[in-house]
Amino acid sequence: MTDGETGKAFRLAYVPGVTPAKWVNIWAERLPDVPISLVTVPAAEAVGLLRDGAADAGFVRLPVDRDGLSVIPLYVETTVVVVPKDHAVAAADEVTVADLADDEVFHPLDDTIEWPVRPGLPAFTRPATTAEAVELVASGAGLLLVPQSLARLHHRRDLTYRPVSDAPQSQVALAWPTDATTDLVEDFIGIVRGRTVNSSRGRTPASPAEKPAQRQEQKPAQNRSRRRAAPARRKGNGRRPR
Numbered sequence: 001m002t003d004g005e006t007g008k009a010f011r012l013a014y015v016p017g018v019t020p021a022k023w024v025n026i027w028a029e030r031l032p033d034v035p036i037s038l039v040t041v042p043a044a045e046a047v048g049l050l051r052d053g054a055a056d057a058g059f060v061r062l063p064v065d066r067d068g069l070s071v072i073p074l075y076v077e078t079t080v081v082v083v084p085k086d087h088a089v090a091a092a093d094e095v096t097v098a099d100l101a102d103d104e105v106f107h108p109l110d111d112t113i114e115w116p117v118r119p120g121l122p123a124f125t126r127p128a129t130t131a132e133a134v135e136l137v138a139s140g141a142g143l144l145l146v147p148q149s150l151a152r153l154h155h156r157r158d159l160t161y162r163p164v165s166d167a168p169q170s171q172v173a174l175a176w177p178t179d180a181t182t183d184l185v186e187d188f189i190g191i192v193r194g195r196t197v198n199s200s201r202g203r204t205p206a207s208p209a210e211k212p213a214q215r216q217e218q219k220p221a222q223n224r225s226r227r228r229a230a231p232a233r234r235k236g237n238g239r240r241p242r
Contacts, residue, residue, distance in 0.1 A: 010184045013039040013058030015046050015112075016130070017077075017149035018172055020059060026191045034184065042129075043112045050177055057176035057185055061112040061147075064175065072174045072189070077147040079113060079167035082137050085160050089143075094163040104142035106133040112147070112170050119145060119167070130154065 010027070014020050020038065027036050039058075041049050046060045051068065062073065081100060083089045089099070097119045105120030108127045123142040127133040133144045134154040147170040151161040174192050176185050 008184075009035040009037045010057075010188065011037045011039060011055040012188070013041045013046060013049050013055035015041060015043040015059060015061055015172075017061075017147055017153050018059040019149075023188070023191050027188065030191070030197055031184075031187060042110055044110055047175070050175060053177070053180070056180070056182065057174060057188055060173055060175045062171040062173050063114065064173075066175075068178060069175050070178045070181065072192070074172050074174060074192070076169045076171045077149055079145055079164050079169050080148045080151050080161040081164050082134060082144040082146060082151050082154075082159055082161045084137065084140060085158055087143075089162055090160050092162055094165050096166050097164060100143060100145075100164075106136055106142050106144045108133040108144075113145065113168050115168060119164075134159070 010031075012020060012024070024036055024038070027034075039049070039055050041055075041058065043061045046058050047064050047069065049055050050058050059074075060071075062071075064071070081089060081095060089095055092099075100120045103120045104123040105118065106123045106125075106127055107115075107118055108130050110129050120143065123136075125136075127136060130144070130146060130150055131154055134156065136142060137144050138156055138158055145164060145167060148161070148163075174189070
């Protein structure tokens with residue numbers, strides 16, 4: 001018996017900044033009898049949550065420890081610098097890491113960007129979370145570099161952000177325990193990959209009742225093509241020439 005047959009909810013975890021709404025809506029249309037349960041998890045705890053079986057799959061930020069996990073990279077995010085609106089950076093369309101060399105930059109403990117060399121000058125503290133770092137930026141104590149979705153998530157009227165063209169970027173991926181690749185997980189993978197409901201790799205093919213209807217719809221078109229292909233008859237009175 002599959003998970004869908006037991007009525008068990010599909011548990012989907014996601015890290016801050018990821019918006020799973022579009023995939024959740026498709027799930028609700030295709031599998032209305034299987035509720036989907038959303039679990040928000042800090043980026044640093046996402047892998048542990050999956051390994052503990054507290055979620056069936058999750059959107060994570062790479063890199064992660066892939067031991068025992070299956071991972072599908074999805075998209076890369078632009079890195080931006082969050083600054084007060086009256087900061088000099090706000091006047092530019094985009095900046096480089098070198099442009100921030102004289103600014104103090106916060107590096108929160110939950111940062112998911114891999115920095116070969118941290119940008120700017122070290123700030124006076126390392127905040128525990130990105131949310132705390134944003135509050136410190138608003139106080140004028142320094143700047144913060146984050147994936148663009150996190151800048152939007154923590155938007156404040158007194159702050160703005162600009163792309164950092166040469167900064168490392170954060171990548172979002174779908175991950176799940178390899179040994180727990182259930183039918184429901186396969187269904188969600190299909191949705192995320194953009195497969196249609198009738199995809200040969202999905203497990204919800206078109207119902208038999210739909211197939212005859214499709215054939216009936218095609219039949220008139222075939223008849224029309226045959227009529228067009230028939231040779232034209234000769235016009236005349238039917239008499240033989242002498």
